[in-house]
Amino acid sequence: MTLDLLSNINSPEDLRELETQQLKQLARELREFIIDIVSTKEGHLGASLGVVELTIALHYCFETPKDLLVWDVGHQAYGHKILTGRRDSFETNRKLNGISGFPKREESIYDTFGTGHSSTSISAALGMAISSQLKGDFNKQHIAVIGDASIASGMAFEGLNHAGVTKANLLIVLNDNAIGIDPSVGALKTYLTKAKIGKKPTQDNIIEALNFHYEGPIDGHDLPELLKAFEKLKTKQGPKLLHVITKKGKGLKQAEEDQVKYHAPGKFDKTTGEVIPKNNKDLAPKFQDVFGLTLLELARKDEAIVGITPAMPTGSSLKYMMDEFPDRAFDVGIAEQHAVTLAAGMTTQGHKVFCAIYSTFLQRAYDQVIHDVAIQNLPVVFCIDRAGLVGNDGATHHGVFDLAFLRCIPNLIVAAPADAIELRQLLYTATQDLQQPMAIRYPRGRGEIKDWKMPFEKLDIGKGRCLLEGEELAVLSLGSISGNVSKSIEAIGSRPARLNHAGKPARLNHAGGPARLNHAGGFSIAHYDLRFLKPLDEDLLQSIFEKFSHIITIEDGTVKGGFGDAVLEFAQTRNYTGKIHKLGIPDQFIEHGDTEELYEIAGISSEKIKEKILSILH
Numbered sequence: 001m002t003l004d005l006l007s008n009i010n011s012p013e014d015l016r017e018l019e020t021q022q023l024k025q026l027a028r029e030l031r032e033f034i035i036d037i038v039s040t041k042e043g044h045l046g047a048s049l050g051v052v053e054l055t056i057a058l059h060y061c062f063e064t065p066k067d068l069l070v071w072d073v074g075h076q077a078y079g080h081k082i083l084t085g086r087r088d089s090f091e092t093n094r095k096l097n098g099i100s101g102f103p104k105r106e107e108s109i110y111d112t113f114g115t116g117h118s119s120t121s122i123s124a125a126l127g128m129a130i131s132s133q134l135k136g137d138f139n140k141q142h143i144a145v146i147g148d149a150s151i152a153s154g155m156a157f158e159g160l161n162h163a164g165v166t167k168a169n170l171l172i173v174l175n176d177n178a179i180g181i182d183p184s185v186g187a188l189k190t191y192l193t194k195a196k197i198g199k200k201p202t203q204d205n206i207i208e209a210l211n212f213h214y215e216g217p218i219d220g221h222d223l224p225e226l227l228k229a230f231e232k233l234k235t236k237q238g239p240k241l242l243h244v245i246t247k248k249g250k251g252l253k254q255a256e257e258d259q260v261k262y263h264a265p266g267k268f269d270k271t272t273g274e275v276i277p278k279n280n281k282d283l284a285p286k287f288q289d290v291f292g293l294t295l296l297e298l299a300r301k302d303e304a305i306v307g308i309t310p311a312m313p314t315g316s317s318l319k320y321m322m323d324e325f326p327d328r329a330f331d332v333g334i335a336e337q338h339a340v341t342l343a344a345g346m347t348t349q350g351h352k353v354f355c356a357i358y359s360t361f362l363q364r365a366y367d368q369v370i371h372d373v374a375i376q377n378l379p380v381v382f383c384i385d386r387a388g389l390v391g392n393d394g395a396t397h398h399g400v401f402d403l404a405f406l407r408c409i410p411n412l413i414v415a416a417p418a419d420a421i422e423l424r425q426l427l428y429t430a431t432q433d434l435q436q437p438m439a440i441r442y443p444r445g446r447g448e449i450k451d452w453k454m455p456f457e458k459l460d461i462g463k464g465r466c467l468l469e470g471e472e473l474a475v476l477s478l479g480s481i482s483g484n485v486s487k488s489i490e491a492i493g494s495r496p497a498r499l500n501h502a503g504k505p506a507r508l509n510h511a512g513g514p515a516r517l518n519h520a521g522g523f524s525i526a527h528y529d530l531r532f533l534k535p536l537d538e539d540l541l542q543s544i545f546e547k548f549s550h551i552i553t554i555e556d557g558t559v560k561g562g563f564g565d566a567v568l569e570f571a572q573t574r575n576y577t578g579k580i581h582k583l584g585i586p587d588q589f590i591e592h593g594d595t596e597e598l599y600e601i602a603g604i605s606s607e608k609i610k611e612k613i614l615s616i617l618h
Contacts (some may be wrong), residue, residue: 004025004029004049004216005026006029006030006082006087007087007108007386009087011083011084011085012059012060012064012083012084012110013554015059015060016060018446023053023056023223026435027053027056030052031052031566033045034078034079034082035252037090037557039267039268040092041251042264042267043093043392044078044080044576045252045262045264045265046243046249046255047075047248047250047263048075048077048078049248049249049250050076050177050246050247050248050254051076051145051175051220052250052251053221053226054145054173054244055079055080055083056079056083056223056313057226057227058083058143058145058230059083060140061227061231061234065308066127066140067141067143068128068141068143069143070113070124070128070142070143070144070145071103071115071120072115072144072145072146072150073115073118073150074102074103074116074148075263076147077103078093079430080110081099081108084097084108084110085108086107086592089507092370093486094393095392095594096593096597096598098592099594100394100591100592101392101393101394101592102116102393102396103115111143113125114130115396116360116393116394116395116396116397117364117396118147118149118150119151119153119156119334120379121145121147121150121153121156122151122156122159123158123159123162123272124144124159125142125143125144125170126144126166126173126468128142129166129169129170130166132169133168133169136378138169139169140169140172141234142171143170143171143172144170144172145175146172146173147174147175147246148188148192149178149311149313150334150336153335160207160212160317161210162257163239164210164211164212164239166238167237169237169352170239170240171236171239171242172212172239172241173241174241174242174243174244175244175246176217176244177248177259181597182259184226185474188206192243197202197219197245198217207241209245211239212239212240212241213236213239214240214241214243215240215242217243217384218243218244219245221247228343229242230590236407253273254268254274254275255273261275262312269559281494282450283450284420284449285420285446285447285452286317286445286447287385287443287447288315288317288385288418289315290423290442290447291316291423292316292317292318293317293320293384293426293595294356294423294424295318295321295383295427296321296324296325298427299324299328300324303328304350304351305328305351305352305354305431305556306329306330306346306354307322307328307329307353307354307356308329308330308343308346308354308356309330309331309332309356309357309474310333310334310338311331311334311335312331312356312358312361313329313332315358315385316356316357316403317356318356326511328600330342336357336362336368337364337367339355339365340357340369340373341368341372344373344378344380347378347379347380348364352430352431352434353380353381354381354383354427355382355383357382357383357385358384358385359385359386359387359400360397360398362382362384362402366405366483369382369406369412369437372534373412374409374411374412376491377411379430379434379435379436379438380438381434381439382439383427383428383440384440385444386399386443387416387441387443389595389599389602390595391444391592391594391595392592392594393592394592395590395595397440398585398589399557400557400590401553401557402439402441402557403416403478403533403562403563404560404561406533407561407562407566408535411436411437412436412438412439412534413437413438413439413461413462413535414438414439414441414533414534415438415440415531416441416442416479416533417479418477418482418483419447419448419449419480420452420453421452423442424452424456425442425456425458426440427456428456429459432458441479442480443479444595444597461532461535462532462534462536463537464528464530464532464540465528465531466527466528466529466540467482467486467527467528467529468486468526468527469526470523470527471524471526472524472548473526473548473550473551473613473617474525474526474527474547474548474552475526475551475554475609476531476544476553476554476563476567478552478553479555480556480564481554481556482529484554484599484609488609489527489610489613491606491607492523492578492610492614525617526544526548529533533566534566536566536567536570538570541570542565542574545574547577549577549578550578551577551578551579551581552581552582552583552612552613553567553580553582553583553584554583554584554604554609555583555584556584556585556604557585559584559586563584564583564584567580568580581612583603583608583609583612584602584604585604586602590602608609
C-alpha cells in the first residue's frame with residue numbers, strides 16, 4: 001500500500017495545501033489505509049468507509065479546528081482521526097491506552113464533542129453556534145454530521161425544532177445511507193428513500209418546513225460536488241442542511257453488499273474482503289442468543305408475548321423473533337424513550353412485553369422507566385443487554401450503572417443471572433403471571449455452559465442460592481461475575497464450585513441440598529449467588545450474617561450505590577458487626593480495552609478476586 005499523499009498529511013492544514021484534483025487520490029489512499037488497519041486490528045468499518053470523501057471535503061473546505069465539527073455517534077469518524085494527526089497511532093484504535101474508537105475531547109482539539117450515543121450532534125453543535133453568537137463571533141462555522149438513522153431519534157428532532165427558530169450559523173450534514181447498524185426504519189426513512197441525487201422528494205420537504213435552508217440530495221462520493229456545496233453553504237446565514245447520499249462500506253465489495261455484518265466485522269482478509277471465521281465449534285452460546293432463542297421458544301407457545309428493541313435487532317438477537325413473528329417483534333429505531341413507553345402502552349392491554357435494550361442505552365430512557373412503567377406498576381420486562389464492562393467501545397458503552405440507578409425505583413424487580421440457564425429460567429419466570437416490572441441484566445459475549453436448554457422452571461423471585469459452602473469467609477456475587485469468583489476460589493486450591501441446575505432453585509443449590517465444604521489450602525470459603533438485587537434474599541443474607549465475620553460482595557457494576565451498598569444497608573438494619581468488603585467498578589469512568597484487561601483494572605478479574613480473598617484470610 002503506497003500512501004504518497006496520506007503519509008504527508010498530519011493535520012487538516014496539510015490537507016488544504018493539496019490541489020483539488022489530488023483529493024480523489026487521497027480518498028483512495030485513506031480508504032485503503034482504513035481497510036488495512038481494521039482488517040487486522042478490528043473496529044467499526046462500514047460507516048467510516050462510507051464517509052471518506054465527505055470527511056476530506058469537510059476538512060478541506062472548513063478551517064478546522066477553528067470551525068467546529070461534530071460527528072454523530074462516532075462510528076464514522078475514523079477518516080477524521082487519521083487526517084487530524086492520529087494516522088501513526090491509528091493501529092492502537094480501541095486498544096488499552098490507545099486512541100478511542102469514538103471522538104473524544106481529551107484526545108484531540110479536532111474532537112470538539114465526545115460522541116458514543118447517537119443523535120447528540122445537532123444539539124451540541126447548536127449549543128456551540130449560539131455560544132459563538134453570544135461572544136459576537138458570527139463567522140465561525142458549526143457543522144454536525146448525522147446519519148439518517150440518528151436523525152430520526154427524538155433528541156435530533158428536538159435539536160432541529162430549536163435550531164429552526166434561531167439565526168445560529170449551523171450546518172447539518174445528513175449522511176443518508178439508509179442504515180445505522182441495522183437497516184433504518186420508520187416513516188422518515190421512507191420519506192428519505194424517495195430522495196434521489198439531484199431530486200427532492202415530491203411531498204413537502206420536512207427540513208424546509210422547520211425553517212432550514214435545504215440543499216441536495218447530492219452524491220456523497222462526488223468530491224467536486226461536495227466542495228461546491230460546502231463553499232456555497234459557507235456563505236449562507238442561519239441554519240441549513242446538506243443532504244448527501246452515500247453507500248455504507250464504500251470501496252469494499254463485501255461491506256457494500258452486507259452492511260450489517262461489516263459494520264464491525266472483526267478481522268477480515270483485506271484483499272478478498274472475506275471475514276476470517278472464528279472457531280466457534282463447541283463453544284457456549286452468547287448470552288444474547290440465549291435471550292433471543294429462549295424468547296422465540298416462549299413466543300411460539302404464548303401469543304401474548306411481544307418483543308421491542310430500539311434499533312438493535314441483530315445485536316440483541318431479537319432478530320430471531322422478528323424473522324418468525326414480524327407482527328409481534330418491533331424495531332422502533334433509535335428511540336429508547338419511545339421503546340419503553342410503547343412497551344408500557346402494550347402492557348396495559350394485556351401483552352407480555354420484553355423490551356430488549358443495551359444497558360448504556362437504557363440510561364436514555366430513565367424517566368420513562370420510572371414515570372411510565374414503575375409508577376403504574378406495569379409488568380414490562382426489561383432485558384438489559386451488554387451489562388457490565390463491554391470492552392473496546394469504552395466509557396460511552398459500558399453498562400455499569402444500571403444496578404445503581406434501577407435499585408432505587410419502587411415496584412421494580414432487578415435480577416442478574418449468573419449463567420445461561422438462569423437467564424433462560426428468569427425469562428420463563430417473567431411470563432408466569434408477573435405483576436410488576438422486572439429488569440433482567442446480562443453481559444455481552446459467551447457464557448460457559450453449552451447445554452443450556454433445560455426444561456422451563458419458574459424461579460422464586462428474590463431468592464438466591466449457595467454455590468459452595470464454607471466456614472471462614474463468604475463471597476456474595478450478583479450476575480455473571482460469579483464465574484470469576486468460582487475461578488478465583490478454584491485457583492486458591494479448591495475443587496471448582498458445582499452449579500447443579502437439576503432441581504428446584506433453593507437457597508443452597510438447585511438440587512435443594514447443601515454444597516460440599518471447600519477447604520482451599522487450609523481455608524474454607526463459601527460462595528453465594530444472590531440472583532436478585534431487588535428484592536434481596538433477606539433470609540439468606542441473615543443466615544450469612546450469623547455465620548461469617550468477613551463477607552465480600554462482588555459485582556460488575558459501579559461500586560457506588562449498587563449491590564454491595566444494598567447488602568451494607570441491609571446489614572446495618574440487622575446490626576451486623578462483621579466486615580463487608582465491596583468489589584466492583586470503581587468510582588471512575590473505565591476506558592476502552594479488552595474486557596479481561598478492564599476487569600484487571602477494575603479489580604474484579606479472577607486474579608484480583610483471589611488476591612482479595614487471600615488478603616482477608618491471611
